[in-house]
Amino acid sequence: MSTKRSAGPSPEGIARSERQRAAAEEGARAMADAERQSFDVRKNMARLRELREAKEIADANLRASLPAPVPKKRAKKSPR
Template sequence: MNARKSAVPSPEAIARSHRQRLAAEEGARAIADVERQGVEVRKNMARLRELREAKEAADAVIAASLPAPALKKRARKSPR
């Protein structure tokens, strides 16, 4: 016969259940923290990309308004 002794869980079973519950809660907190950090990183990357693109556009406007640089003539090599 394979009957259980009683419906009262043993102290080991209670401790194991408690550890599993704590591990599950900690895992959920860790996952939420990683997702929150990911959102923050993506927001910062978007902010930095906008700043870089604005700077590149401003640099292009400045470069277009400047006169073209004068080409220097190559110096002749002196004969030996």
């Protein structure tokens, strides 16, 4: 009863390790891309928030500077 041992890794093993290495590299690239996109989204959200808040302040200042609206008098109903 003799056991068979190969001197080096099998072609299937080499192919498997190559696929694993490629998958790990692709995963690292995908994670980096996702982080970059997430950063860009947060940066844009902050920019839009600042614009919205500035517009709200400008609108509030404009409303405060305008005279108060004069309430309209009710028209009398005409008799039938």
